[in-house]
């Protein structure tokens with residue numbers, strides 16, 4: 001028999017662009033040591049997931065006369081009852097009672113990640129630009145990279161807020177160079193953000209809206225509010241771009257999710273879009289991809305949303321995550337991380353803590369500090385992954401989501417021990 005000729009597998013330009021995402025590296029490290037303490041994974045806490053509640057609801061649904069309906073295909077845009085519940089949820093936020101939205105502006109997706117992907121796909125061509133915060137959600141950077149889109153950071157002040165003078169200069173530069181024509185969207189993570197844990201002050205949102213209104217283009221705003229409902233004590237009071245008058249007339253795409261506040265494994269997210277044309281195109285792609293998110297998981301969430309069990313569950317897990325975050329924060333302080341020159345704000349919601357080491361300290365994959373943490377058996381997300389420009393390189397993203405309280409303390413101890421042994425300016 002003739003030896004097989006090795007033939008070249010050919011990819012699309014997109015396929016060629018794809019390289020292993022950072023997450024693969026983190027997962028490989030985690031899998032190579034099952035005992036590793038992961039402050040990296042943005043997972044929620046298995047011990048707090050609503051297993052009993054879901055069991056109860058599935059039984060109720062199965063006993064309905066039309067019970068098997070939940071095992072049938074549903075609508076491409078999502079269950080009408082769930083979309084109505086989402087519109088109700090959005091109108092339930094303080095100051096947003098009068099937003100004129102209804103279920104026809106809501107799309108249910110496989111987590112908000114799918115909606116972020118589809119929105120970017122229908123808005124951007126390779127070579128286009130999306131404005132992002134500094135830092136921003138690194139998995140969204142993977143979406144941009146896959147689609148050949150360039151993330152460009154909004155200029156920021158040392159306290160993390162938007163530098164509006166810098167932004168005006170940036171816009172002037174884009175206008176002069178003509179690159180403004182490649183600018184296709186603005187992506188913001190506005191409540192207890194990934195990775196910074198910050199909330200965007202309403203004042204900044206309003207100012208940003210005014211800047212956008214002054215542009216000659218209708219720039220779509222993607223507001224990612226994945227952690228909005230996961231506050232520890234009080235909701236962050238800023239209104240969303242859906243209701244602020246400064247954003248009136250701009251295409252707004254507000255992405256939320258039931259994964260973080262309810263069950264990550266159910267992968268149900270939602271988008272509310274103020275522009276019917278944009279929503280229509282997203283629905284078109286959604287139809288091509290899967291013609292609708294799983295009806296079964298949507299039905300469970302729809303049920304708990306309608307009868308109040310969702311809010312009841314949320315009121316139980318908020319203090320749970322608040323307690324876990326406090327443990328991580330306190331442990332880092334008690335172990336002496338601040339004395340080493342590190343700084344961070346104590347988060348008021350979400351599952352992430354964003355800390356900065358002294359300038360010159362290197363936290364990247366392969367750095368002395370990263371390797372020291374690995375040999376101590378603790379994992380974190382290097383902060384450079386969360387900057388569009390890949391720098392600065394002295395930040396870390398730590399998650400309080402997965403580990404038990406004891407293991408969180410142990411992870412913090414090991415993390416700080418590595419910081420001490422690595423030293424300043426390593």
Ligand SMILES: Cc1ncc(COP(=O)(O)O)c(C=O)c1O
Nearest residue numbers: 111112113137194226257259269
């Ligand atoms: C800021 C942010 N947006 C969106 C997502 C996507 O979440 P999901 O697809 O589970 O709704 C995540 C997940 O970690 C996130 O952190």
